[in-house]
Each structure stands twice: as structure tokens, then as C-alpha cells.
Amino acid sequence: MLVAACGGSPSTGEEDSGSTTVPTSVTAVTTNSPSTRGSGSSSATDSLLPPETDSLSGTAGEATGGSGTTGEGVPDGELEIWWIDTEGGAATLFATPSGPLVLVDVGFPGDRDANRIAAVVQGELGKDTIDLCIITHFHTDHVGGIGELLERVAITEFWDHGDSVEVGGEPGQSLWQDYLAVADGKRTIVTPGETHDIGGLRLELVSAHAQIIQAALPGGGAGNPTCASAQSMSPEGGENPMSVGFVARFGDFDMLDLGDLTWSYEHELACPANLLGPIDLYQTTHHGQSNSGATQLVHALDPIVVVMNNGPHKGGAWETFERITSAPSLPDLWQVHRALDNDQGHNTSAELIANEGENESDDAHYLHARVDASGLITLTNGRNLHSRDYQSL
Secondary structure, rough: OOEEEOOOOOOOOOHHHHOOOOOOOOOOOOOOOOOHOOOOOOOOOOOOOOHHHHHOOOOOOOOOOOOEEEEEEEEOOEEEEEEOOOOOOOOOOEOOOOEEEEEOOOOOOOOHHHHHHHHHHHHOOOOOOOEEEEEEOOOOHHHHHHHHHHHHOOEEEEEEEOOOOOOOOOOOOOOOOOOOOHOOOEEEEOOOOOOEEEEOEEEEEEEEEEEEEOOOOOOOEEHHHHHOOOOOOOOOOOOOHHHHHEEEEEOEEEEEOOOOOOHHHHHHHHEEEEOOOOOEEOOHHHHHHOOOOHHHHHHHHOOOOEEOOOOOOOOOOOHHHOOOOOOOOEEEEEEEEEOOOHHHHHOOOOOHEEHHHHHHHHHHOOOEEEEOOEEEEEEOOOOOEEEEEEEOO
């Protein structure tokens, strides 16, 4: 858990429509008891792919880093995370402590999102290669920009959930063929339960291809009292439930990204026991749309920091805002965009919103996190340079 301290759309191209709204201002400083927190640095049993298909993770049965250690197993270096504005799509970039870059999803087709990702990779980080690209699932706002991005930066390796399940029509067939054209021969299909170390960043796979982990992660497994009154939703079809989801760990810090995983699968992760344990930073599932972000999961995660990769008219549902802000930890919520279809009571405070208005969308302000191995995380708004520090306990 964390202690907070204040400092200084185009059409989606997928079946998801912009849900309704987002949350009230979340500026309270909250302290949670360390006794409720699982250790973010606990090690899971490695279940890696064979070395010939898992070049970034070392040999099978081990997790190799390259970040080095200081003292009693404390990793060297810092982790950086960038939430790049793709107007309600997804593009989360990890700059790992020892150098490799991990990009999760690539945004929409066209030059806009590819330029924005390349601006961070080349301009902010001085790199010309993304070492690993994880495609959570095959929808336009997550994989559509792959061709244009590759015109700007190289990508060494791809992870995905397996073959697309939406190849029977458009745009699913074209998205799949475009992806195969660039990723074939460099793909690794991942499954829940695998654990990989990429440059000192530990990735624990918790969902893929409509399957979830069967055993609790370190720090997880406790009963979940919110399950007794949990709302249920019927399983959905298509690509969203196929989403690759993972917990990312660096030292005492942990973060959850479930792509666009839908409610019924989140319920399985949360009930009857919380398989994930408490999480420091939660990236809202499905851009904050209302058919994801199950209350029973979000409240069990009990995050202090939440980042929503929504657009001005996509994601950021008012229901999602209320689920987040009613979590026991009273989390700070940071938004990539103000949700313009919501009232102010269902948006976070202005200093935590990267892009405020529809006419400002092309400014493409990012959200950025810098994390050290002790779990100190500094989140910064690229629009106004407002930052807040949080400490994992």
C-alpha cells in the first residue's frame, strides 16, 4: 500500500463505445496499515518459456535481470512508466532499470499515435528500439498502430495471447493480418502463471486467452469480503476477454494492467479469494469503461494510485469513478483525459488530469512515473508538471 504526499477521439475502431463518466477529486492523503499489504518483492515460482522463444527472460526456470543488486537483494536503478496519450487507446511504456523498453499496446492506426510513442522512445529516452511489445488483444485501439510505429522505431520481440478470435469479419481480419505481417517469427504466446524478468522488471502473467491464474500470487489468496455482495455480469465474447494481463513488480513496487479484460474474468481473479493481493498502482481496466473494473476486484486491490488511460469521450465511466473513489484506500486518481461527458463530480482534480479539453487533445500530454526499488513512486503530469510522491509499505 502507499502513502501519498502532494508535490509541486477518433472513433474507437472496436465495439466499445465511450461509456459515460469519471470521478470526484481525490486529493486526500491516506495511510493504510502495512499489515494489509503483501510484499511486492516476493518471488513467485518461475514458469518461463523455453529459452529459444524467451530471449528477454533468460533460460527456462530462472528469472534473469541484468539490473544488478545493492545490499540485501535490492535492485539497482529506477523504473520509469509512461502513459502515452492515444485518445482512449492504450500505449503504456516501461523503461526498465537495466535498459530494455517494454511497450504495452500501440494505439490507433495512423501517424498520430505512432508519432507520440516515438517521441517518448526517441526524444525522452534516446532509444531507437523497443525490446518487447506486448499486445494485450487485437482491437484497433490496442494494435492498430503497429505498422506506422515500425516505420519509426524497431521492435525486437512480441508477446500476445494467441491467434485472434475476431478474424471472421472486419476490422478483425485486417488487424490480425497486419499484425502477423510484422510479428510472425518474433511472436511468443504467453499464458497465465508465467513469470518473466525483463531488465529488472518482473512480469507475472495473470490472464490471457480467456484464462486466468489458478493459484494466488505472493501476497494474494486472502478471502474477499466484498464478494458476498458482488455484482455479476455474463461472460462476454470477442477479443476483450482474451486480454493479456499482468502484475509488474520492481522491488517493493507493484502495478496491475489487465488490458480490456471484462467483468466476469475480473470476478474470478477476486472471488472467493483475491488472487492478486493488494496492488500499489492500478491502471484502470478497459480505459475505465463500466463493463470492467469490477468493484469486488478494485476494492480488494485497495490501490492508493490509479491511472486511467481514457479519452475525452471514451472510457472514464461515472460508475468506474465511483467504484475507484469508494475503495478503502481512497485512492488518488490520475486521468490521461478529462472525461467530457461527465460532471466535475465524476472527474478527478484538475492538477491530476493530463489533457483537459477536447481542443487540447492534440497536445498529447502524458502521465509519467518514476519508481525506485524501495517503492518510492513519483507521478508527474506532463501538462503542468504537478507531481506527487507515494511510498509502498
